[in-house]
Amino acid sequence: MNSLEQFAAEKLSALERRALRRQLQVTSRARHPLVERGEKTLISFSCNDYLSLSVHPAVIEAAVEATRLYGVGAGASRLVTGNHPLYAALEARLAAAKGTEDSMVFGAGYLANSGIIPALIGQADAIFVDELAHACIWAGAKLSAAKTIIFRHNDMAHLAELLAVHRRDHERVMIATDTVFSMDGDLAPVAVLADLAEAHDAWLMTDDAHGLGVVPKPEGAGRVPLQMGTLSKAIGAYGGYICASENVVALLRNRARSFVYTTGLPPGTVAAAIAALDFIAANPGYAARPLALAGRFTAALGLPEATSPIVPLIVGGAAEALNISEQLQAAGFLVTAIRPPTVPEGTARLRFTFTAAHQEDDLDRLAATVKKLLTPRP
Numbered sequence: 001m002n003s004l005e006q007f008a009a010e011k012l013s014a015l016e017r018r019a020l021r022r023q024l025q026v027t028s029r030a031r032h033p034l035v036e037r038g039e040k041t042l043i044s045f046s047c048n049d050y051l052s053l054s055v056h057p058a059v060i061e062a063a064v065e066a067t068r069l070y071g072v073g074a075g076a077s078r079l080v081t082g083n084h085p086l087y088a089a090l091e092a093r094l095a096a097a098k099g100t101e102d103s104m105v106f107g108a109g110y111l112a113n114s115g116i117i118p119a120l121i122g123q124a125d126a127i128f129v130d131e132l133a134h135a136c137i138w139a140g141a142k143l144s145a146a147k148t149i150i151f152r153h154n155d156m157a158h159l160a161e162l163l164a165v166h167r168r169d170h171e172r173v174m175i176a177t178d179t180v181f182s183m184d185g186d187l188a189p190v191a192v193l194a195d196l197a198e199a200h201d202a203w204l205m206t207d208d209a210h211g212l213g214v215v216p217k218p219e220g221a222g223r224v225p226l227q228m229g230t231l232s233k234a235i236g237a238y239g240g241y242i243c244a245s246e247n248v249v250a251l252l253r254n255r256a257r258s259f260v261y262t263t264g265l266p267p268g269t270v271a272a273a274i275a276a277l278d279f280i281a282a283n284p285g286y287a288a289r290p291l292a293l294a295g296r297f298t299a300a301l302g303l304p305e306a307t308s309p310i311v312p313l314i315v316g317g318a319a320e321a322l323n324i325s326e327q328l329q330a331a332g333f334l335v336t337a338i339r340p341p342t343v344p345e346g347t348a349r350l351r352f353t354f355t356a357a358h359q360e361d362d363l364d365r366l367a368a369t370v371k372k373l374l375t376p377r378p
């Protein structure tokens with residue numbers, strides 16, 4: 001075996017031993033919230049497609065129509081010739097939704113954070129990051145070469161303390177956090193973050209990937225100068241965005257490398273996102289359903305009340321989490337086990353996501369099944 005093969009084989013068997021090896025599974029989601037895996041049809045509680053807009057006829061139709069009009073791909077970076085006519089409409093919609101002067105779209109949320117952070121801060125600077133922030137915020141921080149300072153999850157006293165100690169050592173400073181934590185479902189205290197940011201002349205960036213469309217805007221959101229997020233969750237399509245002032249967006253269009261040096265999103269994807277935003281604006285009751293169903297589930301299990309459509313059930317070990325996930329699958333439910341390094345060591349969990357398409361009785365059966373699985377056998 002050559003050294004590359006040996007390296008791969010050894011790494012894989014180490015993952016296997018710790019129940020951390022992951023496998024792709026072919027999954028069809030055409031009838032969301034049902035998914036098909038092999039012979040099995042399961043009710044999925046593992047999709048971020050909170051409003052099933054990825055399969056909504058009007059959204060699909062918009063994508064098909066735009067594809068016919070403008071083609072499958074953008075053909076170039078947007079700064080060259082890839083800036084097809086649909087972008088302006090989408091960016092105006094996003095800016096209006098967030099109450100900012102302007103917005104710009106990236107190829108994905110991951111690309112947005114990888115590009116925004118290094119465009120704004122560098123070696124002489126610092127970024128304060130919530131310890132549970134999404135992987136792509138860490139990626140952006142690393143690429144920026146700024147000093148990364150970690151604050152305890154949602155611990156504003158800790159952040160204040162760190163700012164008091166470190167702020168003066170750095171020229172420019174960012175604070176970055178998820179608004180809805182992707183593996184925990186809890187919310188960042190945005191108003192307090194905005195207070196601290198303003199007091200210390202720090203630039204606050206919030207990542208609203210799991211918020212847009214399905215979680216009410218947090219208090220203080222209007223004071224956040226850098227509001228990023230994704231079009232790939234409740235919006236049902238693909239792509240990332242930043243909403244900010246005209247100047248900041250103009251600078252990012254010039255300097256964010258994951259914008260400048262990559263091809264624009266396909267026209268069909270942009271059209272789908274516009275149609276999805278239209279749908280959400282026209283159907284507030286439907287958009288409120290995922291959070292309401294999550295609340296019904298947490299009440300049924302006596303868990304802390306859901307604040308978003310994401311509900312974690314922390315079991316600890318990776319093997320235990322896998323085992324419960326498999327038993328749920330046998331009962332007809334798809335609930336993926338989330339293991340390190342996606343979550344901290346010792347906090348492997350089941351992560352339930354609720355969507356508007358779930359029926360109350362499916363949810364009640366799920367809650368009853370979970371309760372039974374968690375009750376220790378005599």
Ligand SMILES: *Cc1c(COP(=O)(O)O)cnc(C)c1O
Nearest residue numbers: 108109110134178182209230232
């Ligand atoms: C999913 C997610 C992203 C990445 O968005 P993509 O568009 O899927 O790349 C970024 N941040 C958070 C908090 C997320 O949950």
